[in-house]
Every structure is written in C-alpha cells, then in structure tokens.
Amino acid sequence: MTVEAFAKTNLMEDIDDDDDMPLVFKRSGTTSKQNQSNSSSHNQDGRSGRQVPDVRSPNGQSSSTHKVKTTASSKASPAVSPLTSPKASPLSSRTSPAPNSRTSPAPNSRPSSSAGNQAKNVNQQSNIAPKESKQVEPKSEPNDEAEDSEDDKPLSARVPSGLSKSNSSHANKVLGASTSVQKSRPAKKEDSDDEIPLASSFQMKSNAGASTSKFSSSEEVKPKIRQNGLPSATVLSKRPPGEVKSAAQASVKKPRHSDASTPVSSKQPSVKTEKKTEDDDDDVPLSQRIKKAVTSASKVSSVKKATKVVSSSMKKTKKKLKKPKYSKSSKLQPSSGDGQKWTTLEHNGVIFPPPYKPHGVKMLYKGKPVDLTPEQEEVATMYAVMLDTEYLTKQQFKENFMNDWRKILGKNHVIQKLEECDFTPIYEWHQSEKEKKKQMSSEEKKTLREEKLKQEEKYMWAIVDGVKEKVGNFRVEPPGLFRGRGEHPKMGKLKRRIRPNDITINIGKGVPVPECPIPGQRWKEVRHDNTVTWLAFWNDPINPREFKYVFLAASSSLKGQSDKEKYEKARRLKDYIEGIRSAYTKDFTSKDPVKRQIAVATYLIDKLALRAGNEKRHGMMQRLRKCSKLYFNAMQDDDEADTVGCCTLKVENVEPVPPNILKFDFLGKDSIRYQNEVAVYEPVFKAIQQFRSGKKGGDDLFDKLDTSKLNAHLKELMPGLTAKVFRTYNASFTLEQQLTKLTQGGELADKVAVYNVANKEVAIICNHQRTVSKSHSVQISRLNEKIDELKAVLEEFKVDLARAKKGKPLVNGADGKAKRNLTPEALQKKIDQTNVKIDNIERQIETKEELKTVALGTSKINYLDPRITVAWCKRHEVPIEKMFNKSLLAKFAWAMDVEPSFTF
DNA sequence: AAGTTGACTTGAGTGGAAGCTA
DNA sequence: TAGCTTCCACTCAAGTCAACTT
Incomplete structure (x- = not known):
C-alpha cells in the first residue's frame, strides 16, 4: 500500500516539522525491548519472558507503568546475562566461586561468598599491575605467551569464575598485570588437530554459492563478468593481488565525496543541505555528565586455558603468502589504498514499490x-x-500516527479522534487477503514468484570492476508507519513514499546511468564517487538527516574484504591486549580523572563486551539537559529511544554493591535490556563509586568521556583500535577457546553440539537476545507430555519385567489386549531404550529453554571470525555446511581456504 | 500441522573526517 | 588552529514472513 500521490512535499514537510513539536515529557523506557511483533497481544500474555526478578527500569522506575513493555521485555530479561543466569554457561564452570582470577570474579550474579577473597586478590593485583603497564606494544611474539596469559583471554575466558581456590595463583594476576606473571609458556603449536589434513574432508557444496573452497566453476558468468559469490575461473577480476591493501591501508579514509557529482536535477548536488541543529553532549562543559565506569565482570566463563593458539607470527606469515593466490577464490582483493573502492561500477538502480491500489473497504x-x-x-x-501489534497499545504511536494522518485528512474531516475510529473492516479485509494468498496453490505461488523475480532480476546485480556482484537491498523501502524500537518517540509517524527525486545514484563514469523507472521523474542526483561503496541513497523520511543506503550484498567481495579486515584487526588486538590491560589496570587509580574514566570504561568494554556508547545526535536536547537537570529529567524524550552504551551509561545504570559487585541494568542497542551483576576488582569498584558520587541517577557516569576521546586513546595503544574491536576480539577469542576446550571427538552430532554451545557462550557475552517465540510454552508442554507418556510406558515395562522374571504372564495392556510375552532381556532392553528417549527429550527441553531468549545468529554473522569455524571444521571433519548456511557460505567465501591450523 | 530456517527488511548503532567556530 | 559539531558511510541487530522440513 503506498500512496503514490499523496505525501507530497507539503505533507512531508509538515510532518517533519512535527518532530520539533513539543514532546510528551515522559521518561521512557525502561522496559526491555519491546517486541514489535504483530502478535502483540498474544505475546505478552503467554510469555514468561526471561525471568527477571526485578523489572525495574534502568531508570529505576517501576516497569509497571509500562505494561506493554513488560511483555516485550520478555527478552529483556536478565536471565540473559551470563552472570545472572545460572545456566548461562553450562560450559564454563562459572558456578564455582573461585577466588578471582585476574579478571573479575565470577560473573555470577550472585555475589559469591568468595567476593571478599576476590577483592583481596584484586588489590594485590592492582599493586602489581602498575609496574608493567607502561607501554603497550605488541609483544614481539605474542603468540606464545599470550596464549597463556589470561590477558589474552576474552572476558569469558579470563574469568575465574570457575576457578577453584587452588587456582589462586591465577587469581593473582590482575588484568594487565599478568604480563609479568606467566609468560613462560612456550609457544604452542596447535594441537594435533591442526595437523590433520582434513582439508580434504571438508568440502563445500558447489552450490553454496559462492564460495566453496574449491571453487566450483561458476556457471553463469556473463561474458567476462565474474559473478560474485561464484568465482569463476574465467574471470577477469580487476583487483589484482598486488593491489591488496593491508588492513592498515584499508583503514585509511578516503577523501570525502568525490567531486564528480552530477546533479541531475536543477537542484544542488549535495545532499547535505540540511543542517543539524543539535550537537552532542560532549561539548557541554557544564554538566558534568558524569559517566562513570561501571565495571563488571563479564560473564566470563572460566575457560582458562585456551592454549592452542599458534603463534601469531606464523599466522601472519601464512596469511601474507596466501593472499595473492587466493584472490581468485576469495576475491578479496582490496581496493587500492587511497580510499578507492572500485574502478568501474555498473548497476541498474533501484526498484520502487508499486503504487497504492485502493481497496475501497470502508472503516467506521x-x-x-x-x-x-x-x-x-x-x-x-x-x-x-x-491492529494486532503491540504498537497500538502505545500512546506515543497512536498520537504520532494521528498527527500525520490528520494532515492528510485535512482540518475539517469528519474524522477527528482516533478513539472513534474503527479500523476492523480494513483489518479483516487485509486478513482475508493474506489468507487468500496462503491458500493459493503452489503453482500459483511459483508463478507469482517467478514474475517478481523477472521484474527484479535486473536490479539484483551490479558489475564491480568487471565482476558480477549481488546487490543487497535494491528495493526502495515502501511507505508505512515508522516502527521504532523500544520507546521510540517517533513511532507511528508516517514514513512517506520515496520517489526517484529523493534518490542519489552512484555509478561509474562512462557507463549508462540507470533509467528512472517511473516515467516523468528523475533521480535527484547522479554521482561517480569511487571512494564509497553505496550504489544509491536517500534521506530517511523519518529523520531527514539520516540516510538509507543501497549497498552490495554481504557475499560481495567488497563486503568480504572489509569483513576480513575487521577480523584481522581484532586478531591484531591479541598482540596488544596484554599491554592494554596492564595499562588500564594501572590507571584505575590514576590521579587524573580522565585517565581513570578511560581506564574503567575500557575495562568494561573489554570485560563485558559493552558497546562504545556514542552520544546520540540531536544535541540541542542534550544541551538542554546539561543546562538544566530538572528540565532534563522531565525531557527524557528526544527524537531517539533512550538507550545507552558504555560511555553513555548513567549513574542509575550501575549500582555498586559492596564489597565489589556492580549491578548493571540499562537498555542497550535496540532497547534490549542488559542486566548483569559482576564482581570487579576493588580499584574499579571504588572508581565507580567515586564517579557516581554527587550525581543524580540520570547523570552520566563517565562525565569526562565520550567515544571519540576513548577511541583516540585506544588508537594510541594500537593503530586502528576502537571500542568495537574489543567485541569482535572477545567474541572470536571466546569461540576459539570454547571450541578448543570442549571438542572431544565423538559423533558429528556431538561436535555440532559443542559448536553450538560455544556459539551460545558468545551470544550471551554479547547480549544477543531474541523474543521468546509465541509457541514456546506450547512446545515445552508438548514435550513434557511426551515424557509423561514415556514414563507411563516405562512403568509398565518395569511391571512386565518383574512378572517376566518370575515367569508370570504379562498383564493386559491398557487397551485390554494381551501382550506378547517377552523375555526379561528384551524387556530390559525396552526399558533402556525408553530411558534414552526420555533423556533425549529432557535434553531437548533444556536446550530449548536455554536458547529461548538467546540469538545465536547475530554473533555468527557479525562477530565470529569464520576462519575459526572453517579451520575447526577441517580439523574435526565436520562439513562446513553444518555450521554455515548458504548465505553464510557465500558471505564467508573469503575464509574458506584457511589452513586447518589457523588460530585466531 | 507444527516447527525450523533463512531471506529479507529496516532500525540502531559505531566511528572517521570535513567543516565550523572561538 | 584546536576542538567541537555535523555529515557521512558503513556495521550490527532483531523482527517478520514465507518456504522448507519433520
């Protein structure tokens, strides 16, 4: 449904203006993420959600006010955090309250009895730490020691949670301090596994799209054009190996827009006409946005010895050698180092949603x-x-909708109040349309699909440097109502239709500019900027300062290249991490408050995998906040949801509980709630207390910090280092470590299970949540019923067995019929089999419960270096297809040739 | 029919660097 | 000219829906 005609500029402008209108002063959300599922009502009711004992919003408000959210919050629940959830880490023995290891104490939410001990240890460490913290240089041979030292371990690993007291020696190592401590470890070579030449065993399906390790010949290559995921031998890839830029180079920023823009219309070329009025908080001197650092121990699992890492130097060497030759397979030849992303670029633009077709169904x-x-x-x-989504339970949504709709209805329209509207006739019409569609025969469906494909085919591909690559999102977003997440102040606003005139196209010089698909209209602008990767963009109608881009698909070599660089950078961090940890540990007690805040923030980012926490834009509101606390408290609503990351944590988000526990509770990205309780070292604990002192709940914990300062500091420690690299590093490190620790051979299914457990560990660390499926409880009860049935059967078998042993005939079955007499052995066998079945179902229930709120996919797609997975599969003879689906295989084509001995 | 998976959608972050201002 | 502000580009994220599997 689109309104082709409507929404003309006026409308839009009006709408935009609204944004500036007075907002409702309400503090939003504390709730956890809300779900936007359309099933709203149902969802809520049935779901137990994560059991979070305390539903308090981060702000401290009671969640009760947000009923909606409550439900939504199912995800939000705390259980997620490893710490909190007891089961969280089955793998790791977090349960034991070990005296801390260098990292923080056990991540358990419950302050373990050992807390005291931990604290002490911390102290000790802290003393130690300073000494070596000086410089953070990569060690020349990082690999060796690094492996051992816990410093290298990602949060999870480092934490001693599982350590027993006997490990106290470990405990003594403080973060960072460890350097001195154990480095003796000889460089280890990968375990035997590495040597296993499994490569052979590991074959990818040719169909996997792209990239199989052995490149299947790609079928369809058009003359000279190599298709993206399907490396074809014939290709002429334009990016010669020689061009490969080092990661460092890659990071070099390119000059801003190329000048080559060609305004199609009379308008001015540049899109950036509109200025933002707001600014960041950063600058504000007045307030002290105190941002305090919160420390928490991450949910560390106690995996402490991931010893199998190969020396990094070796790895590097290998990599380098390989690159050239792989170029073809992985096609990751990077662009030249000057910021140029491509040399030639051809594509067909974007496809627009069809015009709106009125249905004529009348609402009341x-x-x-x-x-x-x-x-x-x-x-x-x-x-x-x-109508059946949770959005309609939100006042904000309804108000925003009504405001925008009213503009279209006109002032004097009969419809004045939303409450008097009855949309059910339209809702029902829509439901029946959906039903009709569902009822179509598969033939009809297929025909429709083919038609659509035919229509879209030309937009699906681009030719980049002579290689055919898939385009990611070539469909222009259709009009609709904005579905902001959490308590987004703009939810419900009309997202108007995007027209060609809104769109800027980026394409190579000298190739045909895509024809505008809507007759009589034209593109806003055409550029030829080879320093960027987007093919087109338009301004977000909800937030005109923001952009919506059309990029190549994840399987493209351009994306693959940057993905690889991301992991290489994270890998490089491994060589520096020990020094970085020493440095920040030393700074926990620095006299310079800025240093102290940087140290604590870095610690939290490292330990808990927190996001950086950029300031939200729209500075005006923020400036106001700083100027007036009262106003600020009342005006929590801005034009974005009220979420935070590390640098933007508020005092109320981190509660210190003596002796050394920090309780975190805040809404992070996507309004996903982060709840965690972590034992931290005493200096961190004290620093947090100090950062909080004299501030109010809504004040910034880290008042002297923002992400740019933090990142500037990080860059001094390692070239290219930013806060987000820690997340990638810790996720990948944890995966590898868990795999090393848990893989023991066995059946394929066992290995797959091991991988999933490791994956889950990472998802928990990263707080990747999902809503509990509507049918979850039904599924569980169904499984429980099965168990009951099996137990009844079991009892019967037992009776039969007893009788059989005594030589008595069996009792008739429930159906009244006589049973076949079986030998005691046979009956015993049946009993055993039934027990196995029961065990399996019980395990199934357990897994289902554990994963009901944990999303495994996100980390797999974004944080886990695929080479770890590929190498592990090769070593353990697990077909890669078990781990990566078709799209991941295509996306990770560049990683498929990795040696089995690869270590992160 | 129920359950699972994966493609797709689009919102929400991060962070570099140009541009502006004091 | 330093430091902030804004622009811009790109990664990360969860939800949805339809297709596939069991």
Whole structure:
C-alpha cells in the first residue's frame, strides 16, 4: 500500500516539522525491548519472558507503568546475562566461586561468598599491575605467551569464575598485570588437530554459492563478468593481488565525496543541505555528565586455558603468502589504498514499490462508514494492518500516527479522534487477503514468484570492476508507519513514499546511468564517487538527516574484504591486549580523572563486551539537559529511544554493591535490556563509586568521556583500535577457546553440539537476545507430555519385567489386549531404550529453554571470525555446511581456504 | 500441522573526517 | 588552529514472513 500521490512535499514537510513539536515529557523506557511483533497481544500474555526478578527500569522506575513493555521485555530479561543466569554457561564452570582470577570474579550474579577473597586478590593485583603497564606494544611474539596469559583471554575466558581456590595463583594476576606473571609458556603449536589434513574432508557444496573452497566453476558468468559469490575461473577480476591493501591501508579514509557529482536535477548536488541543529553532549562543559565506569565482570566463563593458539607470527606469515593466490577464490582483493573502492561500477538502480491500489473497504467512524480518498485510505490501512501489534497499545504511536494522518485528512474531516475510529473492516479485509494468498496453490505461488523475480532480476546485480556482484537491498523501502524500537518517540509517524527525486545514484563514469523507472521523474542526483561503496541513497523520511543506503550484498567481495579486515584487526588486538590491560589496570587509580574514566570504561568494554556508547545526535536536547537537570529529567524524550552504551551509561545504570559487585541494568542497542551483576576488582569498584558520587541517577557516569576521546586513546595503544574491536576480539577469542576446550571427538552430532554451545557462550557475552517465540510454552508442554507418556510406558515395562522374571504372564495392556510375552532381556532392553528417549527429550527441553531468549545468529554473522569455524571444521571433519548456511557460505567465501591450523 | 530456517527488511548503532567556530 | 559539531558511510541487530522440513 503506498500512496503514490499523496505525501507530497507539503505533507512531508509538515510532518517533519512535527518532530520539533513539543514532546510528551515522559521518561521512557525502561522496559526491555519491546517486541514489535504483530502478535502483540498474544505475546505478552503467554510469555514468561526471561525471568527477571526485578523489572525495574534502568531508570529505576517501576516497569509497571509500562505494561506493554513488560511483555516485550520478555527478552529483556536478565536471565540473559551470563552472570545472572545460572545456566548461562553450562560450559564454563562459572558456578564455582573461585577466588578471582585476574579478571573479575565470577560473573555470577550472585555475589559469591568468595567476593571478599576476590577483592583481596584484586588489590594485590592492582599493586602489581602498575609496574608493567607502561607501554603497550605488541609483544614481539605474542603468540606464545599470550596464549597463556589470561590477558589474552576474552572476558569469558579470563574469568575465574570457575576457578577453584587452588587456582589462586591465577587469581593473582590482575588484568594487565599478568604480563609479568606467566609468560613462560612456550609457544604452542596447535594441537594435533591442526595437523590433520582434513582439508580434504571438508568440502563445500558447489552450490553454496559462492564460495566453496574449491571453487566450483561458476556457471553463469556473463561474458567476462565474474559473478560474485561464484568465482569463476574465467574471470577477469580487476583487483589484482598486488593491489591488496593491508588492513592498515584499508583503514585509511578516503577523501570525502568525490567531486564528480552530477546533479541531475536543477537542484544542488549535495545532499547535505540540511543542517543539524543539535550537537552532542560532549561539548557541554557544564554538566558534568558524569559517566562513570561501571565495571563488571563479564560473564566470563572460566575457560582458562585456551592454549592452542599458534603463534601469531606464523599466522601472519601464512596469511601474507596466501593472499595473492587466493584472490581468485576469495576475491578479496582490496581496493587500492587511497580510499578507492572500485574502478568501474555498473548497476541498474533501484526498484520502487508499486503504487497504492485502493481497496475501497470502508472503516467506521462513530460506527458509520467513512469515505476516504486513496491517500487517506492508504494511511488508514497502514494503521489497520497493525491492529494486532503491540504498537497500538502505545500512546506515543497512536498520537504520532494521528498527527500525520490528520494532515492528510485535512482540518475539517469528519474524522477527528482516533478513539472513534474503527479500523476492523480494513483489518479483516487485509486478513482475508493474506489468507487468500496462503491458500493459493503452489503453482500459483511459483508463478507469482517467478514474475517478481523477472521484474527484479535486473536490479539484483551490479558489475564491480568487471565482476558480477549481488546487490543487497535494491528495493526502495515502501511507505508505512515508522516502527521504532523500544520507546521510540517517533513511532507511528508516517514514513512517506520515496520517489526517484529523493534518490542519489552512484555509478561509474562512462557507463549508462540507470533509467528512472517511473516515467516523468528523475533521480535527484547522479554521482561517480569511487571512494564509497553505496550504489544509491536517500534521506530517511523519518529523520531527514539520516540516510538509507543501497549497498552490495554481504557475499560481495567488497563486503568480504572489509569483513576480513575487521577480523584481522581484532586478531591484531591479541598482540596488544596484554599491554592494554596492564595499562588500564594501572590507571584505575590514576590521579587524573580522565585517565581513570578511560581506564574503567575500557575495562568494561573489554570485560563485558559493552558497546562504545556514542552520544546520540540531536544535541540541542542534550544541551538542554546539561543546562538544566530538572528540565532534563522531565525531557527524557528526544527524537531517539533512550538507550545507552558504555560511555553513555548513567549513574542509575550501575549500582555498586559492596564489597565489589556492580549491578548493571540499562537498555542497550535496540532497547534490549542488559542486566548483569559482576564482581570487579576493588580499584574499579571504588572508581565507580567515586564517579557516581554527587550525581543524580540520570547523570552520566563517565562525565569526562565520550567515544571519540576513548577511541583516540585506544588508537594510541594500537593503530586502528576502537571500542568495537574489543567485541569482535572477545567474541572470536571466546569461540576459539570454547571450541578448543570442549571438542572431544565423538559423533558429528556431538561436535555440532559443542559448536553450538560455544556459539551460545558468545551470544550471551554479547547480549544477543531474541523474543521468546509465541509457541514456546506450547512446545515445552508438548514435550513434557511426551515424557509423561514415556514414563507411563516405562512403568509398565518395569511391571512386565518383574512378572517376566518370575515367569508370570504379562498383564493386559491398557487397551485390554494381551501382550506378547517377552523375555526379561528384551524387556530390559525396552526399558533402556525408553530411558534414552526420555533423556533425549529432557535434553531437548533444556536446550530449548536455554536458547529461548538467546540469538545465536547475530554473533555468527557479525562477530565470529569464520576462519575459526572453517579451520575447526577441517580439523574435526565436520562439513562446513553444518555450521554455515548458504548465505553464510557465500558471505564467508573469503575464509574458506584457511589452513586447518589457523588460530585466531 | 507444527516447527525450523533463512531471506529479507529496516532500525540502531559505531566511528572517521570535513567543516565550523572561538 | 584546536576542538567541537555535523555529515557521512558503513556495521550490527532483531523482527517478520514465507518456504522448507519433520
């Protein structure tokens, strides 16, 4: 449903203006993420969600006020955090309250009895730490020692949670301090596994799209054009190996826009006409946004010895050698180092959603049918189809919707109040349309699909440097109502239709500019900027300062290249991590408050895998906040949801509980709640207390810090280092470590299970959550019923067995029929089999429960170096297809040739 | 039919660097 | 000219829906 005609500029402008209108002063959300599922009502009811004991919002408000959220919050629940959830780490023995190891104490939420000990240890360490913290240089041979030293371990690993007291020696190592401590470890070679020449065993399916390790010949290559995921031998890839730029180079920023823009229309070329009025908080001197660092121990699992790392130097060497030759397979030849991303670029632009087709179904106003113009009907329909979502329980959504709809209805329209509207006729019409679609025969469906494909085919591909690559999102977003996450102040606003005139195209010089698919209209602008990778963009109608880009798909070599660089950078961090940890450990007690905050923030980012926590834009509001605490408290609503990351943590988000526990509770990205309780070293604990002192709940914990300062500091420690690198590093490190620790051979299924456990550990660390599926409880009860049935059967077998042993005939079955007499041995066998079945179902239930709120996919797609997985598969003879689906195989084509001995 | 998976959608972050201002 | 502000580009993220599997 789109309103083709409506929404003209006026409308838009009006809408935009609204944004600036007075907002409702409410403090949003504390709730956890809300789900936007359309099933709203159901969801809520049935879901138990994560059991979070305390539903308090980060702000400290009671969640009760947000009923909606509560439900939504199912995800939010705390259970997620490893610490909190007891089961969280089955793998790691977090349970034991070990006296801390260098990292923080056990991540358990419950302050372990050992806390005291931990604290002491911490102290000790802290003393130690300073000494070596001086410089953070990569050790020449990082690999060797690094492996051992816990410093290298990612949060999870480092934490001693599982350590027993006997490990106290470890405990003594403080973060960072460890350097001195154990480095003796000889460089280890990978374990035997590495040597296993499994490469052979590991074959990818040719169909996997792209990249199989052995490149299947790609079928369809057009003359000279190599297709992206499918490396074809024939290709002429334009990126010669020689061009490969080092990661460092890659990071070099390119000059801003190329000048080559060609305004198609009379308008000015540049898109950036609009200025933001807001600014960041950073600058504000007044306030002390105190941002305090919160320390928490991450949910560390106690995996402490991931010893199998190969020396990094070796790895590097290998990599380097390989690159050239792989170029073809992985096609990751990077662009030249000057920021140029491509030399030639051809594509067909974007495809627009079809114009709106009025359905004529009349909604009711005060019980009577109302006539609406197609434009009005379109917007009404957008709302009607959301009737069964949670959004409609939100006042903000309804208000925003009504404000925008009213502009289309006009001042004097009969419809004045949303409460008097009854959209059900349209809702029902929509449901029946959906039903019809569902009922179509598979033939019809297939035909439809093919038609759509035919229509879209030309937009699906781009030719980059002579290689055919898939385009990611070539469909322009259709109009609709904005579905912001969490308590987004703009939810419900009309997202108007995007027209060619909104779109800037980026394409190579000298190739045909895509024809504008809508007759009579034209592109806003055409550029030829080879320093960027986007093919097109338009301004977000909800937030005109923001952009929506059309990029190549994840399987493209351009994306693969940057993905690889991301992991290489994270890998490089391994060589520096020990020094970095020493340095920040030393600074926990620095006299310079800025240093102290940087140290604590870095610690949290490292330990807990927190995000950096950029300032939100729209500085005006923030400036206001700084100027007036009162105003600030009342005006929590900005034009973004109220979420935080490390540098933007508020005092109320981190509660220190003596002797050394920090309780975190805040809404992070996507309004996903982060709850965790972590034991930290005493200096960190004290620093947090000090950062909080004299501040109010809504004040910044780290008042002297923002992400740019933090990142500037990190860059001094390692070239290219930024806060987000720690997340990648810790995720990948943890995966590898867990795999090393848990893999023991066995059946394929066992190995797959091991991988999933490791993956889960990472997901927990990263706080990747998902909503509990609507059918979860039903599924569980179904499984429980099965168990009950099996238990009944079991009992019967036992009775039979007893009788059989005594030579008595078996009792008739429940159906009254006589049973076949079996020998005691046979009956015993049946009993055993039944027990196995019960065990399996119980395990299934356990897994389901554990994973009901944990999303494994996100880390797999974004944080886990695929080479770890590929190498592990090769070593353990696990087909890579078990771990990566088709799209991941395509996305990770560049990683498929890795040696089995690869270590992160 | 129920359950699972994966493609797709689009919102929400991060962070570099140009541009502006004191 | 330093430091902030804004622009810009790109990664990360969860939800949805339809297709596939069991």
